[in-house]
Amino acid sequence: MKGCYINGISNISAQPTTVSTTFLEEIVGHKEVIIRAFDPDYKTFIKPAAMRRMSKSVKMGVVASKMALEAADIVMPDAIITGTGMGCRQDSERFLENVLHNDEQFLTPTLFIQSTHNTVGGQIALGLGCKGYNVTYVQGAVSFETSVIDAQLLLTESPEQHILVGAIDEIAKNSTKLDILNGQLKQGECDWLTILSSGTSGTICSEGATFMVLGAEQSNKSLAQIKAVTTINDATLDESKTAIETFIAAQGIVPDDIDAVIFGNNGDQDFDDYFHNLQTSIFKNTEQLCYKHLIGEYHTASAFAFWIGCEVFKHNTIPEVLKVNEVKAKQYNKILLYNQYRSRNHSIVLLERC
Amino acid sequence: MAELQLELKEKIIEQLSLEDVEVSEIGDNDPLFGDGLGLDSIDALELIVMLEKDYGIKLKDPKEGKLIFESIGVMAAYIEKNRTK
Numbered sequence: 001m002k003g004c005y006i007n008g009i010s011n012i013s014a015q016p017t018t019v020s021t022t023f024l025e026e027i028v029g030h031k032e033v034i035i036r037a038f039d040p041d042y043k044t045f046i047k048p049a050a051m052r053r054m055s056k057s058v059k060m061g062v063v064a065s066k067m068a069l070e071a072a073d074i075v076m077p078d079a080i081i082t083g084t085g086m087g088c089r090q091d092s093e094r095f096l097e098n099v100l101h102n103d104e105q106f107l108t109p110t111l112f113i114q115s116t117h118n119t120v121g122g123q124i125a126l127g128l129g130c131k132g133y134n135v136t137y138v139q140g141a142v143s144f145e146t147s148v149i150d151a152q153l154l155l156t157e158s159p160e161q162h163i164l165v166g167a168i169d170e171i172a173k174n175s176t177k178l179d180i181l182n183g184q185l186k187q188g189e190c191d192w193l194t195i196l197s198s199g200t201s202g203t204i205c206s207e208g209a210t211f212m213v214l215g216a217e218q219s220n221k222s223l224a225q226i227k228a229v230t231t232i233n234d235a236t237l238d239e240s241k242t243a244i245e246t247f248i249a250a251q252g253i254v255p256d257d258i259d260a261v262i263f264g265n266n267g268d269q270d271f272d273d274y275f276h277n278l279q280t281s282i283f284k285n286t287e288q289l290c291y292k293h294l295i296g297e298y299h300t301a302s303a304f305a306f307w308i309g310c311e312v313f314k315h316n317t318i319p320e321v322l323k324v325n326e327v328k329a330k331q332y333n334k335i336l337l338y339n340q341y342r343s344r345n346h347s348i349v350l351l352e353r354c
Numbered sequence: 355m356a357e358l359q360l361e362l363k364e365k366i367i368e369q370l371s372l373e374d375v376e377v378s379e380i381g382d383n384d385p386l387f388g389d390g391l392g393l394d395s396i397d398a399l400e401l402i403v404m405l406e407k408d409y410g411i412k413l414k415d416p417k418e419g420k421l422i423f424e425s426i427g428v429m430a431a432y433i434e435k436n437r438t439k
Contacts, residue, residue, distance in 0.1 A: 049392055052371040106407040108369075109399045 002159050004152050005222040005354065006212045008072025011307040012037050012060045013208040013295040018067070023311045024319040027294065030192040033185050034176055035206045035296055050127065053110050055090040057170035060209035061120035062127060065166055072213035072221050078161035079133035080121050081150050082168060083143030085299020087117030089172035120168045141345035142231040143167065144210070144303040148349075149229050151214050159216035166211035167300030176205060184342070186267075195267035195293045196324065203266040206296030210303035222354040223310040224335075227251060232346040237277045240346055244278065244338060247348045259329040260287040260312065262305040262322075264339030266297045274340050279325070287329040289322040302339040302347055309335045309351040358430045366426075369404060370397050382427040390425075398423060410438030 011017045016026055018040040028038075037060065042051060045063045054062070061082070069077065095111040113119070118136035125134050133154065137146040144167035151163045179185045186195075186202040195204055218225070228251055232243055248255055261283050263275045279288055295304050312318055312332050337349040363377045366386075370393065384390045387398070398419050405411040405422075411433065413419060422432045 048374050052373060053396070102407070106403050108403045110396055113396070 002155075002216040003218060004148075004155055004226040005215050005218050006224045006226065006306070006310055007162070007215050007219055007221040008068045008070070008074070009210070009212040009223060009307050009310050010064045010067035010071060011208065011210045011304060012040060012064050013304060014038065014206040015294050017307070018063075023315045023317070024294070024321060027193075027321050030204070030296075031189045033180065033188070033190065033204050034171055035192075035204070036171060037207045037209075046127075053114060054123065055088055055114060055170065056207065057084070057088050057090070057168045057209070058114065058120050058123050060170070060207070061166060061168040061211070062124055064168075064209040064211040065124045065164055068166075068211035068213050069164065072162070072215075074162045074213050076128060076130060077132065077164035077213065078158070079151075079154055079163045080125055080130060080166075081133070081135050081137070081147040081154075081163060082118070082121040082124075082166045083137045083139070083145075083147035083300055083303075084117055084120065084168050085138065085140055085143050086169055087138065088115050088119045089170055089175055091115040091119075093172045093175055120166070124164070124166075139231075139345070141299050141302065141339065141341035142347045144300045145229055145231050145347040145349065148214075148226065149231070152226070152229065155214065155216040161215070163214045164211060165214055166209065167303035168209045169298040169300045170207045171205060171298075179205060192293050192296070193321075196265050196272075196290055198267045199269055201268060201270050203268045203292070203297045205298060206301075207298055208295060208301065208304065210300070210307055212306065218354055224313050224351045225354055227350040227352045229347070229349045231348075234344050235340075235346050237274060240274055240340065241277060241282065243346065244336075244348055245282065247350070248336070251350055253334070255282045255286065258283070258286055258334050258336045259332045260289060260318065261336045261338060262289045262291065262308055263324070264292060264302055264305070264341075265290045265324075266292040268342075271340070271342050274343065274346075275338070278338065285327060287318065287323070287327045288325045289318060290324050291322060294321065297341070299341070302337065305337040305339065306349070306351070309337065313351075313353045355430055355434060358434060359426050362426050362430055362433075365404060365408070366391075366401075369400060380426060382430075383425050385425060386423050386429075393423075405433070408439075409433050409436075411436050
């Protein structure tokens with residue numbers, strides 16, 4: 001493979017990342033456990049006739065994909081690969097409600113059609129008229145990273161292609177609340193900005209979409225190179241640490257060569273030890289960043305770390321709100337991303353400045 | 355009949371999520387598909403379900419819908435004649 005370059009990236013999240021041109025200077029603090037993402041002006045991107053059947057995830061995905069394509073100056077991608085942990089939850093929920101309320105009769109087609117996980121990838125392709133490779137990965141908290149790995153493989157076979165890779169997850173009226181009942185989310189209100197030191201179980205939840213355009217050749221649009229991506233289904237504390245050390249060694253570098261690490265801490269005391277274990281050992285002398293106190297947790301939240309990495313390379317600085325230790329890197333050339341969710345779905349990514 | 359036509363317009367706007375359309379903008383004889391309201395094949399399926407659920411009319415041949423759903427006026431006349439609830 002020649003390389004895997006991020007040539008455009010966009011993000012919709014619980015922070016105003018689509019309306020602000022600055023790098024997280026404008027931060028919104030949340031109090032509720034479940035928070036919806038900021039809505040961009042969808043009508044400027046989607047025709048009303050096309051938008052009327054779209055749920056939030058479809059609208060977020062379509063708009064984020066258009067923004068990423070515009071940033072990369074690409075009109076038509078050769079392939080569309082999406083990752084989602086839970087897919088179109090809102091339409092799935094409404095479809096099931098109809099099944100219950102109508103005694104399994106009079107089921108309308110729209111909700112059923114749009115309840116599948118690949119709806120977003122399909123709608124983006126329909127809107128663009130893209131007849132190329134179109135695949136959706138549903139792999140829990142590594143759904144997005146799995147999509148990136150597929151894109152890397154595709155670029156190995158067809159280095160001339162421009163691949164649209166995206167992550168989408170939405171919250172739904174009822175099913176997201178189940179995560180409060182089963183202990184995945186915190187009980188009652190909490191201050192998001194101090195959540196990383198909450199000392200309590202569970203996390204906070206939101207939704208979002210991140211899209212990027214990948215290519216094998218570096219261009220004047222290139223924001224970062226994805227040097228390597230790996231995922232691990234299940235790992236103990238020691239296994240995850242060993243996996244990261246092995247991953248770094250495989251790139252021909254040592255931990256001290258990493259300028260900054262972006263961790264996926266989500267304030268859940270039962271599982272943040274996976275991050276603390278690294279933050280106090282192999283990366284104790286490395287600048288550390290966290291982001292889920294800003295955008296919440298969802299299965300594809302880790303895609304936000306790709307966006308942060310690109311922004312760090314672009315602005316050459318790190319906003320205070322992301323920093324979790326006092327170490328300051330001299331430059332930002334190599335950034336490592338590490339995420340896991342409830343001890344499963346570990347992902348390790350190395351981004352490098354172009 | 356005028357009451358049923360108004361009811362149909364309101365139901366179509368709500369069930370087909372025509373958020374930017376007002377009842378007053380739908381003429382009784384305006385085509386619902388194509389150049390008129392711009393409905394499509396998925397909307398046709400939604401309307402077939404609506405006929406059965408709200409008016410007890412089960413279309414045996416989906417092709418009938420092409421004639422029945424020509425306009426609000428035609429649709430209302432068909433419902434008036436064939437409704438069972």
